[in-house]
Each structure stands twice: as C-alpha cells, then as structure tokens.
Amino acid sequence: xxxxxxxRAPRGPERSARSWGAEGALRMLQNNLDPEVAERPDxxxxxxGSGRAARDWRSFDAIVATLQTMAPDDTLLVQSGKPVxxxxxxxxxxxxxxxxxxxxxxxxxxxxxxxxxxxxxxMYGQMTAGSWIYIGTQGILQGTYAxxxxxxxxxxGGSLAxxxxxxxxxxGMGGAQPLAVTGNGGxxxxxxxxxxxxxxxxxxxxxxxxxxxxxxxxxxVERARRERRALSVAVVANAADTHPELVRRGWVxxxxxxxxxAHDALGGYVPNGMSYAQALELRQRxxxxxxxxxxxxxxxxxxxxLDFRSAGAVVFDYGNGLRGQAKDAGVADAFDYPGFxxxxxxxxxxxxxxxxxxxxLSGDPAxxxxxxxxxxxxxxxDDALQRWLRFAAENVSGQGLPARICWLGYGERHVAGTxxxxxxxxxxxxxxxxxxxxxxxAGSVASPERETEGMRDGSDAIADWPVLNALLxxxxxxxxxxxxxxxxxxxxxxxxxGLVVVAEGTPASRDRVERVLTNDPATGVIRxxxxxxxxxxxxxxxxxxxxxxxxxxxxxxxxx
Ligand code: NAD
Numbered sequence: 001x002x003x004x005x006x007x008r009a010p011r012g013p014e015r016s017a018r019s020w021g022a023e024g025a026l027r028m029l030q031n032n033l034d035p036e037v038a039e040r041p042d043x044x045x046x047x048x049g050s051g052r053a054a055r056d057w058r059s060f061d062a063i064v065a066t067l068q069t070m071a072p073d074d075t076l077l078v079q080s081g082k083p084v085x086x087x088x089x090x091x092x093x094x095x096x097x098x099x100x101x102x103x104x105x106x107x108x109x110x111x112x113x114x115x116x117x118x119x120x121x122x123m124y125g126q127m128t129a130g131s132w133i134y135i136g137t138q139g140i141l142q143g144t145y146a147x148x149x150x151x152x153x154x155x156x157g158g159s160l161a162x163x164x165x166x167x168x169x170x171x172g173m174g175g176a177q178p179l180a181v182t183g184n185g186g187x188x189x190x191x192x193x194x195x196x197x198x199x200x201x202x203x204x205x206x207x208x209x210x211x212x213x214x215x216x217x218x219x220x221v222e223r224a225r226r227e228r229r230a231l232s233v234a235v236v237a238n239a240a241d242t243h244p245e246l247v248r249r250g251w252v253x254x255x256x257x258x259x260x261x262a263h264d265a266l267g268g269y270v271p272n273g274m275s276y277a278q279a280l281e282l283r284q285r286x287x288x289x290x291x292x293x294x295x296x297x298x299x300x301x302x303x304x305x306l307d308f309r310s311a312g313a314v315v316f317d318y319g320n321g322l323r324g325q326a327k328d329a330g331v332a333d334a335f336d337y338p339g340f341x342x343x344x345x346x347x348x349x350x351x352x353x354x355x356x357x358x359x360x361l362s363g364d365p366a367x368x369x370x371x372x373x374x375x376x377x378x379x380x381x382d383d384a385l386q387r388w389l390r391f392a393a394e395n396v397s398g399q400g401l402p403a404r405i406c407w408l409g410y411g412e413r414h415v416a417g418t419x420x421x422x423x424x425x426x427x428x429x430x431x432x433x434x435x436x437x438x439x440x441x442a443g444s445v446a447s448p449e450r451e452t453e454g455m456r457d458g459s460d461a462i463a464d465w466p467v468l469n470a471l472l473x474x475x476x477x478x479x480x481x482x483x484x485x486x487x488x489x490x491x492x493x494x495x496x497x498g499l500v501v502v503a504e505g506t507p508a509s510r511d512r513v514e515r516v517l518t519n520d521p522a523t524g525v526i527r528x529x530x531x532x533x534x535x536x537x538x539x540x541x542x543x544x545x546x547x548x549x550x551x552x553x554x555x556x557x558x559x560x
Contacts, residue, residue, distance in 0.1 A: 048261065446460070446466055479512075
C-alpha cells in the first residue's frame with residue numbers, strides 16, 4: 001500500500017546508473033516526486049488531479065532498480081507506470097519507452113478507466129507526470145505569462161494594468177496564474193477551495209495575499225484596480241459558489257478564465273454546497289454522488305462564466321475541460337467562449353513554438369544560470385524571450401532540480417540544446433542536462449477541446465500526429481519517449497506524446513540533441529501546414545521542412 005516516503009533526486013556529477021540516459025530518467029522520475037515538486041507525493045501524484053509518476057510504490061522501486069542496473073544499450077518498457085520489460089536495443093535508442101492511460105477508443109470513458117485503475121491495471125499519467133519531465137509550477141508559468149501578454153495585446157493595449165482577471169484553481173499548474181497576471185501588470189482574483197494550496201502558492205512566491213472572505217478579496221482587488229497596481233489575491237472558497245454570487249452582485253472582471261481540475265469529476269473538481277472537508281469525505285464514501293454533485297457544480301461555474309462574457313468580460317477556457325463537463329451536464333452553450341489555444345496560442349504552434357524546458361541534473365543553481373545565459377546569448381534579438389528570462393530568474397523560486405522553461409520554435413530548440421551540450425562538454429556545467437517539453441506542444445497532441453480545437457481543416461480529433469511525433473522522437477534517439485491519453489482534458493479527450501533528451505557533452509549526444517530538437521518541433525510545423533495555416537506554410541517553405549505534397553494545394557511538390 002501507499003506509505004509516506006520522501007523521494008528526492010540525487011545531485012552531482014556521479015551517476016548510479018550505467019548511462020546518463022538512464023541516470024537522467026532516474027533523476028527526473030525522482031524529481032517528479034520530490035515534495036517540493038509534486039502536489040501529493042505520498043500518493044505518487046505529481047499534478048493535474050491524479051497525474052501519477054508511477055503506478056504504485058512497488059513499480060516505482062522496480063523502475064529505479066532497473067534504471068540503475070540496465071546496460072547502456074537496454075530499453076525499459078513502462079506500461080501505465082509499471083515497468084514491464086527490458087529489451088536489448090542500441091545505445092542510440094531511447095533508454096525508456098512509456099505508454100500511459102491508453103485505451104481502445106470505444107472503451108475510453110472515465111468510468112471504464114476508473115474501474116481499470118481500481119483493479120490496479122492502469123494509471124493516469126497526465127502529461128509530464130507519467131513522462132517524468134514535470135518541473136513544478138514554473139513549467140506552466142511562461143505559457144500562462146505568454147497567454148496573458150497576448151490577452152493584453154489583443155484587448156487592452158499591451159498591458160493588464162488596471163484590469164482584473166478572475167480565475168479559480170491554484171494547483172500545480174493553475175498556481176502560475178497569479179504571478180503571470182501580475183507579471184503583466186494586472187490584478188488577479190483567484191478562487192481556491194483548498195486552503196493548503198493557496199498557502200503553498202503564497203509560500204512559493206506565486207501569490208501575494210490571501211483574503212479573509214470574498215468581500216475582503218473584492219475590496220483588495222478593487223483598490224489595486226483603481227491604483228493600477230499589480231496584485232494577486234486568493235479567496236478560499238468554491239468557484240461554483242463565488243462566481244454565480246459575483247454575477248448576482250453585478251460585479252464584472254475584465255478577464256475570466258479557470259484552472260480548476262475540471263477534467264476529472266472525481267479526483268479533481270470539488271463540488272459546492274458543502275465544506276471542503278465534507279467534499280473530501282463524500283469522494284471516499286460515495287464516488288457516484290460526488291461525480292453528480294461535481295458535474296452540477298461545473299455547470300453552475302461555466303454558466304457564470306457565460307454570464308460574465310455577456311456582461312462584457314473577455315472569457316476563455318484554460319484547457320481544463322470545464323466546457324465539456326458543463327455541456328455534458330446540460331449547458332448547451334458551454335462552448336460559446338473559446339479555448340486559449342484557438343484564441344491566443346495557435347499562431348505560435350504553427351511556427352513549431354512551444355514549451356521547451358530543461359533541468360540541470362547536477363542540482364547546482366550555477367548550472368541553471370549558465371544555461372540561462374546561453375539561451376539569452378543565442379537569441380539576442382528576441383525581446384520577449386530576454387524579458388522572460390530576466391523575469392524568471394528574479395521571480396521563479398526553484399522547486400526540485402534547477403529548471404527553466406521558455407517557448408522556442410522550430411530552428412531554435414536545437415540551437416539551445418546543442419549550446420547546453422557544449423557547456424557540458426567544456427566542463428562549464430558540472431553534470432548533464434535533461435531537455436524536454438510539455439506534451440501541450442505544436443506537433444505532439446490531438447485534443448479537440450484544447451490544443452487542436454477548431455483546426456482550419458477540421459482535423460481536430462485526428463491522433464495520427466502525436467503518434468507520429470513519438471515514433472519520430474524514438475527514431476531520432478531521444479532518451480525517453482512517451483505516448484499518453486487523457487492529459488489536460490480527461491479520459492477520451494486527448495492523445496499526446498512527450499520526449500526528453502539528455503545532453504551529455506559527448507559527440508554522440510550532441511548529434512542526438514541536434515536531431516531530436518530539430519525533428520520534434522518540425523512535426524508541429526508539418527501538422528499545421530498540412531491543416532492549411534499560412535504561418536506554418538511559410539515556415540515550412542522558408543526553413544526547408546520537407547513535405548512531399550505541397551500542403552497549400554495538395555499537389556505534389558515537383559509540380560509546383
Ligand atoms: P491540480 O489538481 O494541481 O489543481 C487544481 C486546483 O483546483 C486544486 O488546488 C483544487 O483544490 C482546485 N479546485 C477544484 N475544484 C475547485 C472549485 N470548485 N473551486 C475552487 N477551486 C477548486 O491541477 P493543475 O495541475 O493546477 O491543473 C488544473 C487544470 O488545468 C487541469 O484540468 C489541467 O489538466 C489543466 N491544465 C491546463 C494547462 C494549460 O496550459 N492551460 C496545462 C496543464 C494543465
């Protein structure tokens with residue numbers, strides 16, 4: 001059974017595994033479960049409702065033991081968080097191949113999944129939980145920061161100063177929202193039902209204040225709005241109570257979004273009309289009543305968001321599946337407000353840009369500073385990136401191994417990756433660097449209510465793309481590769497892939513890093529060019545991503 005254990009990745013240049021590929025996987029698995037990093041490490045839950053790093057502690061121990069002893073040309077197979085086999089491949093092949101939460105489509109329902117989970121046969125891997133490249137709340141911070149920058153540019157003349165953003169959910173990912181809003185000069189009012197989560201964000205420096213009540217929270221944000229002062233305030237309450245109440249009072253935020261764990265009606269979203277403690281008790285005692293109450297609460301929450309929109313607020317879904325749940329619970333117009341990818345992120349994806357990230361396996365903050373400098377030097381003309389790197393270095397408090405995220409596109413990621421590899425080779429860094437990304441990326445996800453919502457050619461639900469992406473990462477020699485189902489939006493609603501490559505500072509690793517980090521974002525360009533996006537078509541043509549059929553006309557390229 002699950003027991004209280006404290007897991008932390010080893011630091012330093014000495015490895016216990018026989019290759020840095022395996023050592024990287026080992027340290028990043030352990031880092032995912034570091035209490036500083038994971039939301040519920042005792043249950044092996046890293047973030048995002050019930051996103052786990054390993055199926056159970058027995059599997060965790062077996063994965064660790066295998067990674068420590070396997071040969072440099074062995075590959076470990078992980079099936080939903082359980083190590084199931086070790087096969088001889090080649091040194092250039094991935095050390096670990098991971099498949100999490102995948103079900104044959106007709107059986108891919110939350111109920112069926114839960115039965116299998118209870119039987120101990122499957123595990124929910126979220127996106128970076130079960131693929132061992134979660135880096136704490138920072139992992140989402142830059143994407144959230146970039147989204148609010150885009151909101152400011154699009155609707156408020158480039159700044160959120162004097163604007164209030166109402167949101168809910170201060171969990172592993174949602175906890176980035178207050179800092180991302182204040183980073184853009186705005187005022188954030190964040191509703192969070194679990195007092196411990198709000199406190200955690202305060203302690204980690206992501207949140208400025210916790211109010212005593214909704215009224216107190218409103219007073220504080222209204223003062224800051226008038227003074228055009230950046231401020232984030234949490235109110236400990238249930239969003240299904242506060243939001244309809246705010247609508248009743250006629251109070252309107254400038255922007256409304258949400259990052260409660262709505263994708264999971266049992267393990268994530270908390271129903272209203274009862275205390276938080278009573279909700280936790282009901283979850284244990286009567287799961288089906290809990291799900292029913294959670295669905296009704298999500299309907300009320302979503303209806304209030306639609307009302308805010310009618311009252312003039314900019315409203316967007318932040319990729320948590322709230323609209324889908326609400327629609328299932330009878331809110332016919334739930335999809336009247338758009339998802340954030342459709343509204344703000346798609347042009348970035350079309351260039352192959354997305355959440356590139358890395359972790360310094362040495363554990364040494366000086367290594368992170370050196371990699372930050374390398375990225376800043378590699379892209380001196382990218383003002384937004386330079387601003388972000390300065391903001392992150394000053395405002396992001398570390399969780400676990402020193403790590404950084406920044407959005408880079410096709411033609412950029414391999415430049416950063418090979419620069420890191422050179423730093424390792426030259427001994428500037430004291431140990432290798434694990435380089436990866438979120439599954440929420442340009443070419444690695446099919447998710448019709450989030451990343452692929454409203455694709456120009458109607459290809460939203462086609463999941464060939466993430467599978468091709470994972471196969472390509474494997475062929476390119478990533479250190480570990482994963483394919484998952486259900487991350488972000490819930491079972492039945494997404495298929496997505498991840499990769500990590502370890503920059504070891506050897507000629508072979510430099511080639512691998514260059515290949516993997518060139519090819520992976522190329523699938524984003526290809527996927528969006530194929531769907532007819534001009535930015536992707538231009539990118540593909542100008543940088544020479546080879547596509548046998550010209551995607552603009554679907555005529556063979558040699559006939560152009
Ligand atoms: P999490 O489980 O760590 O946190 C969710 C938080 O919501 C918890 O703190 C919980 O107490 C709170 N909550 C639940 N019901 C509530 C309610 N009714 N009222 C107020 N608070 C409530 O999850 P997370 O990692 O923060 O992710 C949040 C959601 O965002 C998930 O659905 C996730 O899939 C999605 N997500 C979005 C992105 C993105 O880029 N937009 C990325 C990753 C995850």
